Amino acid sequence: MRADLVPDDLWERVAPLLPPAPERRQRYPGRLRVPDRAALAGVMYVLRTGVAWRDVPSEAVGCSGVTAWRRLRDWTEAGVWPRLHAALLSELRRASLLGLDDCSVDGSHVRALKGGDQVGPSPVDRARPGSKHHLIVDRYGTPLAVTLTGGNRHDVTQLLPLLEAVPPIRGLPGRPRHKPRRVYADRGYDFDKYRRLLWKRGVKPLIARRGAAHGSGLGKVRWVVERTFAWLHQFKLIRVRYERRADLHVGLLQLACSIICLRRLHASR
Structure with missing residues (x-):
């Protein structure tokens, strides 16, 4: 081996x-x-x-x-991968390496060459079969949760599921953390309905407005989610989706997120 x-x-x-x-x-x-x-x-x-x-x-x-x-x-x-990811997030929090107050969300298209569950016509790839990875990261780009949908699903539909997918993160005395104080997102998430839903959950939405001039300054914070997508897609098996079973593809995504968390632990030593 x-x-x-x-x-x-x-x-x-x-x-x-x-x-x-x-x-x-x-x-x-x-x-x-x-x-x-x-x-x-x-x-x-x-x-x-x-x-x-x-x-x-x-x-x-x-x-x-x-x-x-x-x-x-x-x-x-057996649920091994989400438990591994949650354990590593707790280690990061114990080492004061998580910035959970500010989180960023985004989505990324991938081709689904063999079809399967959670596949749909991709609007950015000439309606070819595709899927979407939806990701939420902390202020340093550490992946907190990832979900999978068909390629034709709008990013904003996964905003609340992403927040709910963040596991209870332990590592310090007191209650485990499971939600951020502020969420940053691009214009694709510009819907007042979802702003209200975030406020109701005690999370401040910082979402760019469609039609507004660029230069809001949100990109200085939310660029880390784009970098994390680049890290994830360095794992070639999830850069293009080959697994027909959605649960196996999500498991591979969670394993890749765990490896990124482990690398961050190494970098701090």
């Missing part, structure tokens, strides 16, 4: 969250179960390179692509 695919600090955080391996009915005959760390290495290899699961080099990775996909499916259904 390539050690660079699953470093020790990542494995130490993932291992306690994995469901126990099923008991074998008989000891012999049969092949031994592939270790979970090798299966995670297979998932990480595909996430980084974007190769088809069948093309994973099992000799180098230590796991076949089919086994890695099946383990990804099982771990996604």
